Amino acid sequence: MTQSAAVAQEAPAVNQPILHVENLQKAYHGQEVLKSVDFEIRKGQVKAVLGPSGSGKSTMLRLMALLEPSDGGSIKLRGETIGTKEHRGRTVHLPERLLARQRQDIGMVFQKFNLFPHLPAVRNVMLGLTSVKGVSHHEARELAMEMLQRVGLENRAEHYPSELSGGQQQRVAIARALVLNPSVMLFDEPTSALDPELVGEVLDVMENLAADGMTMIVVTHEVRFASRVASEVSLFDGGVIVEQAAPDQFFNNPKHERTKRFLSHVH
Template sequence: MTATTDSTTAASATAASQPADSNALVQIRRVRKSFGNHEVLRDISLAVPAGTVTVLLGPSGSGKSTLLRCVNHLETIDGGRIIVDGDLIGYRQHGNKTYEMTPRQIAKQRANIGMVFQKFNLFPHLTAVENIMEAPVGVAGRGRGAAKARALDLLDRVGLTAFANHYPAQLSGGQQQRVAIARALAMDPKLMLFDEPTSALDPELVGDVLDVMRELANDGMTMIVVTHEIGFARGVADQVAFMDGGVVVEVGPPSEVLDNPQRQRTRNFLESVK
């Protein structure tokens, strides 16, 4: 088991980071992460209220994707803590130390957190509907009939009913990504994580994926999204966090961070992506 020091031993929080919010669905508290000697996340705190969308912006290497992967424990953390709906993610507390959970316990927590990656990661030997059924049947132990009915409902939700029996190789990149979103929704997660879900798509395919994400936001799904789609951030996000060098440089509503940024580094980045 891997032990990490309690978050009270972490360095002082950055000025831009949010204080802990005990009412938020997601509480990221003074999280640190290093790969070797390279500190990727430096004492990050961020709160994501239930039913809201948080967009993480920033240049490559700023720590956005690493932070997202820490939220569902695809990456371990070196300090701090991440709490989702009251559960400490990936660890159990013992005295003033935290110890990593067993793989089975971690998998149970992940069932409540859907994640959509840059690459679609669909099983090539399964059809669209079978890809969506896989986790409910294999992980949650649901009956195949109920799982298939739910999968077909989700395909309808993402506009792909006619493609239920198509294999990934028969689908466009945008269609595969929409299947990947439906697959993540099949476990009825409390939280959805999106790691640059449109970055691998041809420009003409981006809109359909963003439309599905907008509908999820309108339905009240709690979402954390890593993206460079500024228009999506402005129109859908409840808060935007700009990251650089492993810290949150600036965080606030889109009207503040995108339209009236207070930090020069944020202004420079927004100029570069126009």
Template sequence: MTGSSTGRSTGPTTGPLVEVRGLRKAFDGTPVLEGVSFEATEGTVTAVLGPSGSGKSTLLRSLNVLEVPDAGTVRLADDEIDFGTFAGLGRAQQKRQLAALRGHSGMVFQSHHLFPHRTVLQNLVEGPVQVQHRPLAEAEADAHRLLDQVGLADRAAAYPSQLSGGQQQRVGIARALALHPDVVLLDEPTSALDPELVGEVLGVVRDLAAQGRTMVIVTHEVRFARDVADQVLFLDGGVIAEQGGAEVLTDPQHERTRQFLSRVLQAG
């Protein structure tokens, strides 16, 4: 990405903006990711679907290195980590590599994880000021712009407890955007919401997609994914069982995908 308002990179990126190769992760000896590989180009939306326990959230958290994979490589923009050799690096070098990779992404969690004792505005400026060392006035001006973008311009002085669940999640999205990330990572952003609040959050994500934001979204909202995704990954048992465009959701080729979609659509 080249220094636009939708990202933080200052130089050209060669190839796809997101590149994952042979990603592996196990917990207590149980494999969760078994050789996952995919790419995502700038300005595209990648939707990740699959049954519970298929490795979706672990994959997303690996892109943000909240989980450190056991093997494989992750490249975001112009920074890459080879996790096959990562364990052999010194602690200082590991911290530098993790910070560099994490600096390219903004994370939106299943639950908003806002600081309850801080106002909405204070939640938004925390990362830009404390992590990116941006001037407070600049960060506050940016935060007000983002709150307007997600429809919460009048809630800057409110505390999280004074907001609905949908409003809190929209603040979480604005907080991720405040870091000027190259790629926005959303982990089931509507899963903790009451059904009547889901639409307001999905509306914000739709707007971001229309603006050309690069996003990787773990979601169970099949119809939403069909509408906004340029690429769909269906994970099952720690591997990508099916990959493609929206046709993965409208005309899946694998029986396992068909079974999953039938179950989810009937439940929804």
């Protein structure tokens, strides 16, 4: 095979979305929360998702992270369907043991930090490595310290959550997700539970991750962060994506009236 033919053969894989959802649907008690949502992200992209409360954006992240089953549609990671399989002509959800294995490749950071209060920061970060991946205590500690250093908290490794500020706890939570080396990081309103003066330290860490090439989907109300860091910005409303565009177009020349109304309030 010639070099040019080899390059041509590899091109589709390079352009393929790393995470792709198609026709994603979810309802609670008969109320549709997601209505046939299509969404994708490529390696190294940062996508910001905006929208009013209850619009479905956080639900989309939870389905992507395999924390809840969808009611329809598909989720593909690097071209492979995750969360479900075809069995005797119908789609069925995977058992928990397989879901747990697939979740390792998708990092999730929540509004609340969900740290174990009885463990110091380094042990909170280590836990996924030792309990999920079976990494030795010594190696897990080394990797956890590397991640704490990456989020600027190596000097707080032995501090318990109660001894850390909200911003520091959220940075430990980011380190905990990063240590499993996920292909994609999902952030669900990571600064909404923080006092205003602590928001910046978390956004700085996220901006550094983006600069390092981390693939990220960020549900957020931080418009400045979205305009500065995101490759693309989406507006969710009523369980659908109303508009998605590059930040400059989204914020300065939106096409949809709903987007214009939303931005008039957040600005």
